[in-house]
Amino acid sequence: AQSVTQLGSHVSVSEGALVLLRCNYSSSVPPYLFWYVQYPNQGLQLLLKYTSAATLVKGINGFEAEFKKSETSFHLTKPSAHMSDAAEYFCAVSDPTGGYQKVTFGTGTKLQVIP
Amino acid sequence: NAGVTQTPKFRVLKTGQSMTLLCAQDMNHEYMYWYRQDPGMGLRLIHYSVGEGTTAKGEVPDGYNVSRLKKQNFLLGLESAAPSQTSVYFCASHPGADRRNQPQHFGDGTRLSIL
Numbered sequence: 357a358q359s360v361t362q363l364g365s366h367v368s369v370s371e372g373a374l375v376l377l378r379c380n381y382s383s384s385v386p387p388y389l390f391w392y393v394q395y396p397n398q399g400l401q402l403l404l405k406y407t408s409a410a411t412l413v414k415g416i417n418g419f420e421a422e423f424k425k426s427e428t429s430f431h432l433t434k435p436s437a438h439m440s441d442a443a444e445y446f447c448a449v450s451d452p453t454g455g456y457q458k459v460t461f462g463t464g465t466k467l468q469v470i471p
Numbered sequence: 472n473a474g475v476t477q478t479p480k481f482r483v484l485k486t487g488q489s490m491t492l493l494c495a496q497d498m499n500h501e502y503m504y505w506y507r508q509d510p511g512m513g514l515r516l517i518h519y520s521v522g523e524g525t526t527a528k529g530e531v532p533d534g535y536n537v538s539r540l541k542k543q544n545f546l547l548g549l550e551s552a553a554p555s556q557t558s559v560y561f562c563a564s565h566p567g568a569d570r571r572n573q574p575q576h577f578g579d580g581t582r583l584s585i586l
Binding site: 365390397402407463 | 502511513514516521561565568571572574575578579580582
């Protein structure tokens with residue numbers, strides 16, 4: 357069984373401030389982990405992924421995430437928020453041994469960037 | 472480079488009407504999925520397919536049917552629409568078992584309202 361918990365359904369940061377979006381997961385096997393971003397009226401776009409290589413993963417638009425097995429966490433960070441980062445972010449966990457690449461999504465965190 | 476294309480983008484139905492949502496992918500992916508997205512609930516899997524001619528139930532299959540007659544297409548049907556099926560529907564695809572470390576690719580969604 358696998359699950360994802362995203363702490364905070366809404367996060368507000370000032371432009372130029374650090375962005376930290378939290379994600380904790382549970383999985384019975386070493387998981388694959390993903391962060392997706394969703395802009396209004398669009399589908400989900402991949403930001404970054406962890407698939408058992410380097411634990412610090414860099415993605416698009418200056419985002420990165422660190423896989424911490426001991427904390428079962430995969431938090432998303434960006435040093436300096438930009439207005440264009442306002443969107444909804446989803447953390448997702450996948451069981452790489454599963455039969456159909458089942459992905460379980462968190463409930464999402466809406467990021468507001470204040471000018 | 473279309474990726475995953477969903478039609479229609481918007482639709483309003485009356486209770487009891489039927490309709491079919493079409494998903495087409497041009498990446499030669501083996502796996503395809505239908506999700507629904509509701510506020511505060513993330514994405515929930517309705518049905519999925521691991522290859523042409525195969526379909527299987529996901530988490531919330533009741534009231535929906537699917538077909539995958541061609542590898543590139545995955546159809547989602549509502550036989551008798553209910554207001555509880557008002558949602559945003561997303562189609563996704565994945566390369567398949569030999570590329571498990573790849574993410575799912577999403578369409579832009581179909582916004583469906585049932586009156």
